[in-house]
Each structure stands twice: as C-alpha cells, then as structure tokens.
Amino acid sequence: MNVLKANRMEAFSDGVLAIIITIMVLEFKVPEGHDWNSLVDLVPKFLSYAVSFVYVGIYWNNHHHLLHTVHSLNGKLMWLNLLLLFSLSLVPFSTAWIGESSFSSTPTALYGIVLLLAAFSYRLLQHEILKQHSSDSDFVVAMGRDFKGKISLLLYLIAIVVAYLNSWVSCFFYVLVAAIWFVPDQRIERVLRNRSS
Amino acid sequence: MNVLKANRMEAFSDGVLAIIITIMVLEFKVPEGHDWNSLVDLVPKFLSYAVSFVYVGIYWNNHHHLLHTVHSLNGKLMWLNLLLLFSLSLVPFSTAWIGESSFSSTPTALYGIVLLLAAFSYRLLQHEILKQHSSDSDFVVAMGRDFKGKISLLLYLIAIVVAYLNSWVSCFFYVLVAAIWFVPDQRIERVLRNRSS
Amino acid sequence: MNVLKANRMEAFSDGVLAIIITIMVLEFKVPEGHDWNSLVDLVPKFLSYAVSFVYVGIYWNNHHHLLHTVHSLNGKLMWLNLLLLFSLSLVPFSTAWIGESSFSSTPTALYGIVLLLAAFSYRLLQHEILKQHSSDSDFVVAMGRDFKGKISLLLYLIAIVVAYLNSWVSCFFYVLVAAIWFVPDQRIERVLRNRSS
Amino acid sequence: MNVLKANRMEAFSDGVLAIIITIMVLEFKVPEGHDWNSLVDLVPKFLSYAVSFVYVGIYWNNHHHLLHTVHSLNGKLMWLNLLLLFSLSLVPFSTAWIGESSFSSTPTALYGIVLLLAAFSYRLLQHEILKQHSSDSDFVVAMGRDFKGKISLLLYLIAIVVAYLNSWVSCFFYVLVAAIWFVPDQRIERVLRNRSS
Numbered sequence: 166m167n168v169l170k171a172n173r174m175e176a177f178s179d180g181v182l183a184i185i186i187t188i189m190v191l192e193f194k195v196p197e198g199h200d201w202n203s204l205v206d207l208v209p210k211f212l213s214y215a216v217s218f219v220y221v222g223i224y225w226n227n228h229h230h231l232l233h234t235v236h237s238l239n240g241k242l243m244w245l246n247l248l249l250l251f252s253l254s255l256v257p258f259s260t261a262w263i264g265e266s267s268f269s270s271t272p273t274a275l276y277g278i279v280l281l282l283a284a285f286s287y288r289l290l291q292h293e294i295l296k297q298h299s300s301d302s303d304f305v306v307a308m309g310r311d312f313k314g315k316i317s318l319l320l321y322l323i324a325i326v327v328a329y330l331n332s333w334v335s336c337f338f339y340v341l342v343a344a345i346w347f348v349p350d351q352r353i354e355r356v357l358r359n360r361s362s
Numbered sequence: 363m364n365v366l367k368a369n370r371m372e373a374f375s376d377g378v379l380a381i382i383i384t385i386m387v388l389e390f391k392v393p394e395g396h397d398w399n400s401l402v403d404l405v406p407k408f409l410s411y412a413v414s415f416v417y418v419g420i421y422w423n424n425h426h427h428l429l430h431t432v433h434s435l436n437g438k439l440m441w442l443n444l445l446l447l448f449s450l451s452l453v454p455f456s457t458a459w460i461g462e463s464s465f466s467s468t469p470t471a472l473y474g475i476v477l478l479l480a481a482f483s484y485r486l487l488q489h490e491i492l493k494q495h496s497s498d499s500d501f502v503v504a505m506g507r508d509f510k511g512k513i514s515l516l517l518y519l520i521a522i523v524v525a526y527l528n529s530w531v532s533c534f535f536y537v538l539v540a541a542i543w544f545v546p547d548q549r550i551e552r553v554l555r556n557r558s559s
Numbered sequence: 560m561n562v563l564k565a566n567r568m569e570a571f572s573d574g575v576l577a578i579i580i581t582i583m584v585l586e587f588k589v590p591e592g593h594d595w596n597s598l599v600d601l602v603p604k605f606l607s608y609a610v611s612f613v614y615v616g617i618y619w620n621n622h623h624h625l626l627h628t629v630h631s632l633n634g635k636l637m638w639l640n641l642l643l644l645f646s647l648s649l650v651p652f653s654t655a656w657i658g659e660s661s662f663s664s665t666p667t668a669l670y671g672i673v674l675l676l677a678a679f680s681y682r683l684l685q686h687e688i689l690k691q692h693s694s695d696s697d698f699v700v701a702m703g704r705d706f707k708g709k710i711s712l713l714l715y716l717i718a719i720v721v722a723y724l725n726s727w728v729s730c731f732f733y734v735l736v737a738a739i740w741f742v743p744d745q746r747i748e749r750v751l752r753n754r755s756s
Numbered sequence: 757m758n759v760l761k762a763n764r765m766e767a768f769s770d771g772v773l774a775i776i777i778t779i780m781v782l783e784f785k786v787p788e789g790h791d792w793n794s795l796v797d798l799v800p801k802f803l804s805y806a807v808s809f810v811y812v813g814i815y816w817n818n819h820h821h822l823l824h825t826v827h828s829l830n831g832k833l834m835w836l837n838l839l840l841l842f843s844l845s846l847v848p849f850s851t852a853w854i855g856e857s858s859f860s861s862t863p864t865a866l867y868g869i870v871l872l873l874a875a876f877s878y879r880l881l882q883h884e885i886l887k888q889h890s891s892d893s894d895f896v897v898a899m900g901r902d903f904k905g906k907i908s909l910l911l912y913l914i915a916i917v918v919a920y921l922n923s924w925v926s927c928f929f930y931v932l933v934a935a936i937w938f939v940p941d942q943r944i945e946r947v948l949r950n951r952s953s
Binding site for chain 4: 567570571574575577578579582585586634637638641644645648649651652655656659660663664665666669
Binding site: 370373374377378380381382385388389437440441444447448451452454455458459462463466467468469472 | 569570573574576577578580581582584585587589590593594595597598609612613616619620623741
C-alpha cells in the first residue's frame with residue numbers, strides 16, 4: 166500500500182483547511198453605515214473569527230507534524246482524516262453563530278461541542294497512526310501520556326457546561342486551550358531532532 | 363504525451379473536490395434564535411450534508427486510487443475527469459435543496475439523478491483509463507466485473523423512482539450505496555499489493 | 560531566476576481556477592418550491608454554468624500545456640498570469656448575470672467582453688513565453704500562425720455586437736468557440752511528441 | 757527540524773491566498789436590471805476589487821520569493837505566516853466595504869489599516885527569516901535597508917489620516933504603494949542571480 170503516498174491526503178487536507186479558514190470571513194457582511202459605529206456589531210464576530218482562525222491554524226500545524234509520522238496509508242486512516250475535516254468544517258457555522266449571538270449560552274456551548282468533536286477526531290487519527298509504530302518506539306512513548314490532549318478534552322467539557330452560567334468564562338477556556346496548543350507539537354519535533362542527531 | 367504528468371490533474375481535482383466538500387457548509391445559515399430549538403430546522407440540512415460529505419469523500423478516495431493506474435494523460439481523459447467534477451459540483455445544490463425541503467420527493471429524486479450522473483461519469487473515466495491497460499492485465503480483470511459499480515447504478519435508479527412513494531426509502535438507498543463504497547477500492551489496492559509482493 | 564520554479568505559479572493558478580469553476584454553483588440558489596417546476600427558472604443559469612465550466616476547463620487544459628513550455632519565470636510572466644486569472648475571475652459574475660437575465664442582450668455582450676479579455680490575456684502570456692524560445696524553434700513555428708487564437712477573437716467580437724440583434728446567435732458563437740478549443744492545444748502536444756521520438 | 761519542509765507551508769499559503777483573491781468576486785452581486793446602467797453601481801466595487809487583486813498578487817509574488825530563502829521551518833515562522841494570512845483575509849471585507857460605500861472616509865481608512873497590518877505582518881515574517889541568515893550574508897545586506905518596506909508603512913499611515921480630508925487622495929496613495937511593489941522583490945532575485953553566476 167506504500168504505493169499510494171500520503172502526499173495527496175496532505176494536499177487535500179490543506180485545501181479543505183485553507184477553505185475552512187477563509188470562508189469564515191464571508192460572515193463579515195458589509196454594514197449599512199459608513200462610519201466606525203457601524204463596525205461595533207462586527208466586534209463579537211471578529212473576536213470569534215480570530216479565535217477560530219487560531220484553532221484551525223493549530224490543527225493545520227499539528228496535522229502537518231502528525232502526518233509526517235505516517236508509515237503507510239490505508240482506508241481507515243483516510244476516513245479518520247475525513248472525520249477530522251468534517252468536524253472542523255462545522256467550525257465556520259458555530260463561529261458565525263457565536264459571533265451573531267454575541268456569545269449567548271447555547272452558541273457558546275455548541276462551539277465547545279464542535280471543538281470537542283474535532284479534538285476527539287484528531288485523537289482517533291493520532292491513535293491510528295501510532296498503531297503503525299512499535300509500542301516501544303520513541304513516538305509512542307512521546308505521545309503516550311498526551312497530557313495536552315487529555316486536559317483539552319476536559320477543559321472543553323467544562324466550558325460547555327459553564328456556558329449556561331457565564332459564556333465569557335467558557336470563552337476564556339477556549340482561549341486557554343488554544344494557548345496550550347499554540348506551540349506546535351514539540352513532542353514530535355523533539356523525536357525528529359533526536360533521530361537526526 | 364507522458365511529458366505532461368497526471369500530477370496537475372490530480373492537484374486540480376483535489377482543489378475542486380476540497381471546495382465542493384466545503385462550500386456545502388455555507389448552507390448552514392445562522393438561525394435567528396440562540397437556543398437549541400433554533401437548530402431543529404437545520405437537522406435535515408445537517409443529515410444531507412453528512413451524507414454528501416461521505417459521498418464526496420468516497421469519490422476523492424477512489425479517484426485517488428484510480429488516477430494511480432493512469433499510464434498517460436490525454437485530452438479525452440482530462441475532459442472525462444472534468445465531467446466527473448462537473449457532476450459532483452451539482453452535489454452542493456441538490457444537498458441544499460434536499461435539506462431545505464426536508465427530504466421532499468422531487469429534491470430526493472434529483473439528488474439521486476446527480477449521484478447517478480456522477481457514478482456514470484466515474485465509470486466513463488474508469489473505462490477510458492482501463493483502455494490504457496492490455497485486456498488481460500490484472501487491472502482489467504479486477505475491474506472487469508465491477509459488481510459494486512453496476513449495483514450502485516441500479517440502486518440509484520430504484521431510489522429515484524421510489525422517492526415519489528416514500529423519500530425516506532430513497533434516502534436509505536443512498537446511505538446503502540455510500541456504505542457499499544465506504545471502503546476504498548480494494549480491487550486496485552489488492553492488485554498493487556500483489557505486484558509489490 | 561531558474562531558482563524560482565514555475566511549480567508554485569502552476570499550483571496557485573490551479574487553486575484560483577478550481578475556485579472560479581466551483582463558486583459558480585453558489586449561484587444555484589435553492590428554489591422556494593419542491594417540485595420540478597421550481598427548477599424551470601434555473602435552466603438558463605444551468606446552461607450558462609455548463610458553458611462557463613467548459614470555458615474554464617479549456618483554459619485550465621491549455622494553461623497546463625502552455626506552462627510546460629516555460630523556460631524561466633520572471634515578474635512579467637507572473638503578472639501576465641495574474642492578468643489572465645483576473646479576467647477569468649470575472650467569468651462567474653457574467654455567468655450569473657447572463658443566467659439571471661435569461662440571456663438578455665447586455666449580459667450576453669458582457670459575457671463576450673469577459674471572454675475577449677481572457678483570450679487577450681492568454682495571448683499576451685503565450686507571446687511572453689514564446690519570446691523565451693528562439694524564433695526558429697519548433698514551438699514558435701507551431702504557435703506562430705495561431706489560427707484558432709485569431710478566429711476566436713474575431714468570433715467574440717462578432718458575438719458581442721450580435722448580442723443586440725439576437726442574443727441566442729451570440730450564445731451560438733460562444734459555444735462554437737468553446738467547441739473549437741475543446742481539444743487541448745494539439746500543437747504543443749505534437750511538438751512534445753516529435754521531440755521525444 | 758529541516759525534516760519538516762517549507763513546501764506544505766507554501767501550499768497552504770497559496771491555497772488561502774487563492775481563496776482570498778477569488779472570494780472577492782462574490783461581492784459582485786448580479787444587478788436587478790439588464791442594461792449597462794445597472795453596472796454603474798458596480799464600478800467602485802470593481803475598482804476596489806482590481807486594486808485588492810493587485811495587492812494580493814503582490815503579496816503572493818513576494819511571499820513566493822521570500823519563502824525561497826527559508827533555511828528551516830519552526831513554530832514561530834508558521835505563526836507569523838498565519839498572522840500574515842489572517843491580515844490578508846481581512847482584505848475582502850474592507851474591499852467590499854470601500855466599494856459598497858463608494859470610497860467613503862472610514863472604509864477608506866480601514867482599508868489602509870488592513871494594508872498596514874498586512875505590511876507589518878510581512879515585515880515580522882521577513883525579519884524572522886532573515887535571522888536564519890548570518891548578519892553579513894548578502895540577503896541580510898540586501899534586505900537591511902528595506903527602503904520600499906519603510907516608505908510603504910509611512911504612505912499607509914498618511915493615507916489613513918488623509919481619508920478624512922479626501923478619500924480619493926488616500927486611494928491614490930494605495931495605488932502608489934501598489935505601483936512601488938508591482939515589480940517582485942528585485943533584491944532577492946539579484947542575490948539569487950549573483951549566487952548562481
């Protein structure tokens with residue numbers, strides 16, 4: 166199966182992620198007025214766009230790293246990758262809703278659910294790729310604990326519930342998880358660096 | 363003609379498929395309300411989106427496999443490939459209509475017609491590529507029977523007619539065909555595996 | 560300058576062309592009704608979409624061939640390529656207008672103007688690339704007469720004027736030019752084939 | 757870290773830039789009427805689109821050149837690149853607003869702010885890449901003065917303020933900066949040429 170290289174999966178994923186990250190700007194409808202006040206309504210949309218842009222950027226970065234560890238491609242890997250893209254394709258809608266509603270409870274909770282779904286899909290994909298490595302390989306050891314992955318899921322769950330008490334606290338959690346993941350996956354970088362040294 | 367490699371045809375197809383699969387989410391218009399009830403109207407849209415996402419994913423997967431068997435590129439192949447992309451470009455519209463109308467008869471039938479058109483274009487493309495292989499090659503033998511391809515066309519035809527009796531039965535057929543094709547084309551994988559062993 | 564390969568220009572052009580060819584389907588707004596009659600209004604849109612799809616496909620095909628003859632990339636080539644992409648980016652708008660107005664005179668004329676602009680940009684790009692070849696090279700000889708290119712410009716001009724007499728005759732001309740170009744540029748293919756033999 | 761090549765960052769950037777440059781045409785809504793007069797309202801939109809198309813083209817060209825000087829990829833570079841893409845993703849909105857408002861003061865000023873943000877992000881990215889070269893390398897010397905970069909920032913600032921006196925003067929400045937940058941970064945080309953000679 167090595168005949169079918171991972172390149173095209175990467176290219177397709179990049180295409181979908183590039184579109185997801187860009188169509189969110191289509192939500193910035195041109196306002197009626199022509200002064201700064203007309204932009205006030207766009208502020209929550211802009212904030213939610215900025216956070217979602219960072220999230221899709223994080224997924225792109227880590228996806229980039231993760232796919233470099235793929236040994237061989239198969240149907241299951243392709244479908245898990247498509248599941249991740251499907252989850253992320255729901256980000257523009259929930260971003261628009263959270264922005265449109267100025268961070269109301271339900272849209273804020275839905276945003277967390279979409280992020281949870283994406284994180285879960287990513288973990289499934291990562292798990293499937295790790296299975297291609299022997300259980301004592303440096304990758305498996307490095308990824309095994311996966312503290313960031315687990316804490317993210319927990320923070321998303323908390324944020325979803327908290328949205329009904331105070332949606333700003335939820336948003337703080339979303340920004341917090343983004344901050345945790347801001348740095349690309351150092352674990353993979355470290356292993357790659359160790360190998361080449 | 364071998365000078366002009368299949369790479370760019372692959373890249374262009376990936377681009378178009380990535381856009382097709384992603385612009386469907388533009389149909390999820392942000393609802394007026396800000397609670398879970400406001401999402402109820404989006405449920406049929408979401409279901410039809412999910413099915414269409416899987417269908418485009420299936421085409422991407424199999425297209426990926428099929429193009430790996432291309433020996434040389436020519437104008438006819440390019441146009442058959444564009445015909446396939448044209449057919450698939452109609453998926454977002456029929457997905458939106460089926461979702462908007464909550465699975466009424468005519469939109470459900472049209473959805474089947476579009477899928478039939480795509481399946482037919484795919485078969486034409488596959489047929490043209492097979493002609494590049496000698497008639498007793500393992501590829502031609504493997505694809506020759508093409509049971510899945512033929513049964514799909516039949517199921518689409520049934521689904522189109524049945525849409526006027528009960529559109530849910532049609533939808534069941536669409537999901538059924540998707541399930542049949544869910545696994546990427548094992549026939550090509552098997553031949554490639556045999557060759558390298 | 561050979562250091563900067565033509566690959567990225569190809570990739571970027573493919574991206575833009577893939578988007579242009581796909582966003583035209585966004586014009587197919589979901590109709591109010593749920594029966595076949597509701598689709599009647601979409602027929603002119605569908606026809607104009609189909610023709611434009613073929614046109615963008617033709618440009619993609621020939622652009623694909625043309626770029627294979629580029630020796631080295633420079634700023635002028637990049638900008639002529641962007642001019643071509645700019646011209647083609649106006650196709651979706653004029654396609655939508657011609658479809659929306661059911662082939663009225665002015666939209667039909669504008670469609671011809673956009674096609675004329677694209678054809679003219681393509682010729683400029685082709686001319687610049689030919690300058691990289693010595694004047695007695697097989698490419699320059701093969702492209703020199705360029706009968707198809709010249710007759711297309713003439714047919715567009717006629718179609719633009721005729722639009723005010725009978726827009727259907729103009730449309731016939733547009734389809735005629737598309738038919739002339741349907742086959743990818745045989746001249747380049749022939750030269751490449753001769754060389755390798 | 758050299759293991760992770762810059763290719764995918766280029767491909768992703770190209771995808772995003774291709775979408776940014778193309779979705780601007782979605783702002784050309786089909787007019788009600790079917791004669792030339794109906795297009796009059798679109799003239800300011802068309803002008804702002806043309807200028808923005810050139811700007812995104814300039815960024816694509818220079819980005820193309822700049823990335824060829826990258827030695828190794830790291831997280832910081834990726835995020836600075838995403839910051840640049842984020843800034844440029846705001847271009848379609850401000851282009852639409854400036855066009856919709858027929859060059860009113862505030863939209864014209866906002867356009868300058870977005871361009872300033874993009875220019876600033878580009879400089880940060882360039883600065884980070886230059887740090888990978890030794891301080892006496894020909895690249896660093898060539899880019900060090902960076903007259904065009906500095907004068908652009910100044911002209912944007914002036915244009916933003918002037919927008920409240922006369923927005924056409926601002927627009928003149930935007931066109932002026934575009935003209936300055938129209939030619940791809942000769943400095944990098946010159947260094948590459950010197951090296952290969």
